[in-house]
Amino acid sequence: MHRFYLPPEQCRGPALVLSGREAHHAEHVFRLRRGDRLVVLNGAGDEFLCEVLEPRREEMPLAIVQKTASPPLPWRLTLLQAVPKAKLIECIIQKATELGVSRIVPILSERTVPQLGAGTAEARVKKWRQIAIEAIKQCGNPWLPLVESPLTPKEFLARGERFDLPLIASLQSDRRHLREHFRTFLTAHSRPPQSLCVWIGPEGDFTPAEMSAIKADGALPITLGPLILRSETAAIYALSILNYELQACLPPACA
Numbered sequence: 028m029h030r031f032y033l034p035p036e037q038c039r040g041p042a043l044v045l046s047g048r049e050a051h052h053a054e055h056v057f058r059l060r061r062g063d064r065l066v067v068l069n070g071a072g073d074e075f076l077c078e079v080l081e082p083r084r085e086e087m088p089l090a091i092v093q094k095t096a097s098p099p100l101p102w103r104l105t106l107l108q109a110v111p112k113a114k115l116i117e118c119i120i121q122k123a124t125e126l127g128v129s130r131i132v133p134i135l136s137e138r139t140v141p142q143l144g145a146g147t148a149e150a151r152v153k154k155w156r157q158i159a160i161e162a163i164k165q166c167g168n169p170w171l172p173l174v175e176s177p178l179t180p181k182e183f184l185a186r187g188e189r190f191d192l193p194l195i196a197s198l199q200s201d202r203r204h205l206r207e208h209f210r211t212f213l214t215a216h217s218r219p220p221q222s223l224c225v226w227i228g229p230e231g232d233f234t235p236a237e238m239s240a241i242k243a244d245g246a247l248p249i250t251l252g253p254l255i256l257r258s259e260t261a262a263i264y265a266l267s268i269l270n271y272e273l274q275a276c277l278p279p280a281c282a
Contacts, residue, residue: 029057030066030164032171038069043077045087053079053087064092068163070171072097097169102273103129103222105190106266109136109229110177111258117158119262124162124172126266131159133177136237138229152176180237184244191220195241196227196261197248205249205265209272219276223269225249227262 031049045053045067053059059079067075067089073096077089106123110116110133123131133155156174163171192212194205212220226233226241233241242248251264 028064028066029053029059030068030167032068032070032160032164035069035071035073038067038073038075041091042080043067043075043089043091045089046085050082050085050087054082059087065089068167068169068171070160070163070169072099072169074169099170100127100129100273101277102220104266104269104273105130105132105222105224106262107132107134107183107224107226108262109134109227109233109258110139111229115259116155119259120155120158120174121162122263123266124159124168125166126263126270127168127170128172128266129170130173130175131155132175132183134183134226135177135179136229137234138231148177180233180241184240188224189245190222190224191216192223193244193246194223194225194249194265195233195238195246196225196251196265197238198232198255199238199248202248202250205268206272208247208249213276219273223273225265225269227258227265229258 031045031053033043033045033049037043053065059065061079061081063079065077065079067077069075073094075089075091076093076095078092080088080090082088104127106119106128108116108119108123108131111119116133120131152174159172159174162168192208194208209220224246226246232238249265251261256264
């Protein structure tokens with residue numbers, strides 16, 4: 028069944044209305060007509076099974092047949108991703124959304140190739156957020172991750188955010204397998220971590236100064252295997268392992 032997106036503030040009434048891009052796709056791409064059914068996600072955990080009413084010019088009114096609310100995952104996972112060259116960040120955002128991250132923070136490290144001016148950054152963030160929306164529609168994720176504006180490592184660290192399990196992909200000798208850090212946390216706290224972050228560097232990795240600052244803030248270095256991975260591969264690899272370990276901690280009925 029086709030899925031569409033409406034922000035939460037547009038899903039509070041007894042009926043819904045697709046407009047703009049979503050209405051165009053419904054009517055002209057998927058050719059939905061009166062009586063057809065579709066699903067609307069609001070990105071805040073709610074899924075609406077709807078029936079198409081009589082389409083209007085540039086609008087598609089919907090009758091709500093059923094509403095289903097999905098609780099958020101019992102953990103919040105933040106991806107701190109150095110912005111790679113070209114459009115690879117778009118693929119990373121798409122796959123990270125499919126893997127259930129709560130937030131994506133694009134990082135502008137000293138070795139980041141793209142140079143984003145204020146106007147360029149704003150336009151790109153808008154596009155990145157749309158990519159996340161398309162990804163939840165594709166995979167059925169009821170929770171839309173937050174895609175933030177780009178920050179330098181120093182700017183993010185200055186926020187003073189704290190995580191149960193902060194991690195950083197590393198090529199240095201002090202790195203350990205992610206599972207070791209995970210098990211250490213489980214042993215110490217008798218529960219899985221509820222907030223996690225993972226830093227993924229650019230080609231050539233973070234600079235020594237950036238790496239030192241991130242580790243000094245508490246991030247634990249992890250290995251992603253014996254091979255040197257591209258930045259986009261490293262992100263998907265790390266998120267997949269984290270997803271696997273976290274899913275293993277869920278009760279059988281929730282897994």
